[in-house]
Amino acid sequence: MTAVTFGFPAPGAFGPSHATIGTFDGVHRGHQALLKPLIGGAREARSASVLITFEPHPRCVLDPDHCPPNLTTLDEKTWLLDQLGLDHVVVIPFTPQIAALSAAAFMQRLFRGMEIRRMVIGENHRFGHGQRGDAAFLRRLGARHGFTVEVAPTVIRGREPISSSRIRRLVLLGQVRAAAQLLGRNYFIRSTVEHGAKRGRQLGFPTANLRITPNKLIPPNAIYASRVDIDGRTYGGATSIGFRPTFGGNTLTVEAFVLDFDADLYDRLITVWFVQRLRAEKRFASVPALQQQMARDVENARRILSHS
Known part of the structure; x- marks a missing residue:
């Protein structure tokens, strides 16, 4: 080690x-x-x-x-x-x-x-x-x-x-696939899961809220197809970066919905790999409209990850 x-x-x-x-x-x-x-x-x-x-x-x-x-x-x-x-x-x-x-x-x-x-x-x-x-x-x-x-x-x-500054520019643009070509791997955040507002659970999509390390480069606000490493196993995921605009949020969050996984992740160290940007962050007129879009996001993530 x-x-x-x-x-x-x-x-x-x-x-x-x-x-x-x-x-x-x-x-x-x-x-x-x-x-x-x-x-x-x-x-x-x-x-x-x-x-x-x-x-x-x-x-x-x-x-x-x-x-x-x-x-x-x-x-x-x-x-x-x-x-x-x-x-x-x-x-x-x-x-x-x-x-x-x-x-x-x-x-x-x-x-x-x-x-x-x-x-x-x-x-x-x-x-x-x-x-x-x-x-x-x-x-x-x-x-x-x-x-x-x-x-x-x-x-x-x-x-x-290939340079760190060139990769930073790509990540800042949300071009995580292009960044991966230069990194030799997907861009990732490796951090512990902390307690959040539990909005995802209330919506039917429980998420793991990642603790954000100061000065860590966070991709732009959007939804991403991702992979999530937990205790040596890799799962598919749909990860949201943003401020929860539908609920008037003002704190930046990184929240990963882990596909086909149902267990407590609080205080556990996980790694989220950003595979592809799915769509921009958006404020929805109603909670049901948001839930419908989240379901589509999950299916789009599954489709992309099955070919990546």
């Missing part, structure tokens, strides 16, 4: 290590093309695979007005990295003080806690004050400290690089 460490590792915390640095938001296909060789090479060398990341996203500190919402929360990111087989995630709390560190000073802090034998970085990755920590810098440093440096090429799809 991937171990998580907060702050620079303590002296001698890690032995021989193969490492990378970056935000890795979304752990998308481009990230995976870097991480899989990193992890595989570390195993062959009997070394630890280590990802050094930052929380919050550096841009949220350096340019708060343009703080990007997270494709993956830290817990979601760690969950995905664990599935890839990564050994360690080192989370550096990103502060103005960290931002002021030179690339050399940043690396010296890492050297105290790990024996870096190999670094793998993205083609355009830069770190340290003034963005001076590039591949050329690392190669010079590696020559003195005994580690090699590999640069993973940028992955192109649809004539454009």
